[in-house]
Amino acid sequence: MIDKQPIIDTSQSKELDFLLTLLREENKSEEIIPSKEINWSYFLKLVKHHRVCPLVYLKLKDTPDAVPSNVIEALFQEYKKNTFKMLQLTGEMETLDKVFKENDIETLCLKGPPVAYDLFGDISLRMSKDLDILVREEELEKAESILFSLGYEKEEISTVLNEIKWRHHHIAYYHPNKKIQVEVHWRLQPRPMKRxxxxxxxxxxRESQVTKxxxxxxxxxxxLLYLISHGARHGWSRLRWLKDIDQIVRKKDINYKYFSELAIKHQQKHLVGQAFQLAxxxxxxxxxxxxxxxxxxxxxxxxxxxxxxxxxxxxxxHVHSQPKSLEKSYKNxxxxxxTKRQKCYFLIISFYPNSLDERTFRLPKSLYFLYFLLRPFLWSWRKLKKPVLF
Structure with missing residues (x-):
């Protein structure tokens, strides 16, 4: 049980309340009766944003009298689209894994079809837009060459002094013909999180049996720890991530003593606490x-x-530009x-030059090392909203 001390402001809209009713494990379809005051357009917007269309569709498809037919149809179209996408991702994941193994590269699938099948027993019930794989950092260039040979194109990221290795933890590759994105990770989480x-x-x-x-x-x-740290970094802004936590807790035989030791070892016990409070x-x-x-x-x-x-x-x-107040709120x-140690490490990393410094004051590559000295001044200059220097 969780102590009765309430999380701040637990009030929510009727639409969100109904969505949660649908997603809760103990609620059956025949017990679901929506409020007559529900704004169905806003409800659909909520469902799509939180990436839970398949789960909601399965709960509502047999309640035609309780929910408008256009809502059921919209959810069915999302469910069908996701099913096709997951089948496509499954096929591509199998192809990539075979090619990597042939080239002696070991890979771990982080999300996508294997996790959907593991948590829900059906790949169509969890929405995914890309594939995420983890490789050893020293095999990153080899993995990239293989993706290039298969027709993938690399995401364009401006970088100074290889800062991508310090500020990021994955690189995205996109196949223009297949319309598939693959994110290759060399760390589970960005610095300064412990890995x-x-x-x-x-x-x-484990070995997934989602494919032959x-x-x-x-x-x-x-x-479980990865899903928690990933959701926490994104502010739990999609209910899908909390539903994953709920699903794995209810469906899997977790060794909680070992899990708590892992959380402490990787300095993430406060994130585990947050995740379970919300779930x-x-x-x-x-x-x-x-x-x-x-x-x-x-x-x-x-x-x-x-x-x-x-x-x-x-x-x-991370989808489009946000108001400055929201950006500040998210950064805070x-x-x-x-953790305190991570905050100190984060401040140290902040002194590492980035592409904004290059655009603010251009130097020849042979003098890029000077950005370490110039960075505090360039950062202050940008804060004062001065025009870019050339």
């Missing part, structure tokens, strides 16, 4: 006794409260979920 080594994760891997060719993906405890609030997700001391803390409660506005207001981070949130 498990590839060898650690590989030693605990076995696909390697993370062990149960590693996957219990929205889905009544059970909290194992081994996690009580991690979940029932003031900090977990506070971090849960900070994520609530991102969930309720359908914030879309990201800083708040770091």
């Amino acid at each position: 498990a080594s590839f060898e650690e994760l590989w030693s605990r891997k 060719h076995p696909i390697s993906f993370m062990g149960k405890e590693d996957l 219990h609030l929205f889905f009544q997700t059970p909290v194992h006794k081994e996690l009580q001391s991690i979940v029932n803390t003031k900090r977990a409660n506070q971090l849960g409260g900070k994520a609530l506005p991102f969930i309720k207001e359908m914030i879309q981070f 949130y990201l800083f708040s979920i770091k």
Whole structure:
């Protein structure tokens, strides 16, 4: 159980309340009766934003008298589109894994079809737009060459002094003909978050049977911790990520003693606390006794409260430019979920030059090292909204 201390502002719209009713594990289709005051257009917008169309469609498809037919049809179209996409991703994932293995590159699938099948028993019930794979950092260039040979194109990222290795943790590749994006990771999370080594994760891997060719993906405890840290970094702005947590807790035999040790080892116990606070609030997700001391803390409660506005207001981070107030709010949130050590490391990394410095004051590549000295001044210059220097 979770202590009664409430997360800040648990009020929500009728549409969100109905959506949560549909997503909760214990609620059956025949028990679902929506309010007559529901704005169905806004409800559909909520469902699409939170990427839970397949789950909602399956709950509503047999309730034609309770829900407008156009809502059912819209959800069916999203469900059908996602099914085709997941089948396409499954085929491409199998192809890529075979090619990587032929070239002696071990890969771990982080999300996508294997996780959908593992959590829901059906790849069509979890929405995915791309493939995410993890490789050893020293094999990154080799993996990239293979993707190029298969027709993939690399995402254009401006970089100075190889800053991408310090500020990022994956690179995206896109196949223009297949319309498929593959993200190749060399870290599970960006710095300064602590990471498990590839060898650690590989030693605990499982084999997915979603295809005839076995696909390697993370062990149960590693996957749960990864899903939590990933959702936390994105402010839990999509309910799908919390539903994943609910699903894995209810469906999998998790070794919670070992899991809590992993969370402590990787300095993520506060994120675990936040995740279970939110999952219990929205889905009544059970909290194992081994996690009580991690979940029932003031900090977990506070971090849960900070994520609530991102969930309720359908914030879309990393999709398009946001108002400065929202960007500031998200940056403050990201800083708040770091440990004290991570905050110190983050501030050190902030002195590493980036492409904005190059655009602000251009130097020949032979003098790029001077950006380390110039960065504080260039950052201050940009804050004053001065024009770009040439």
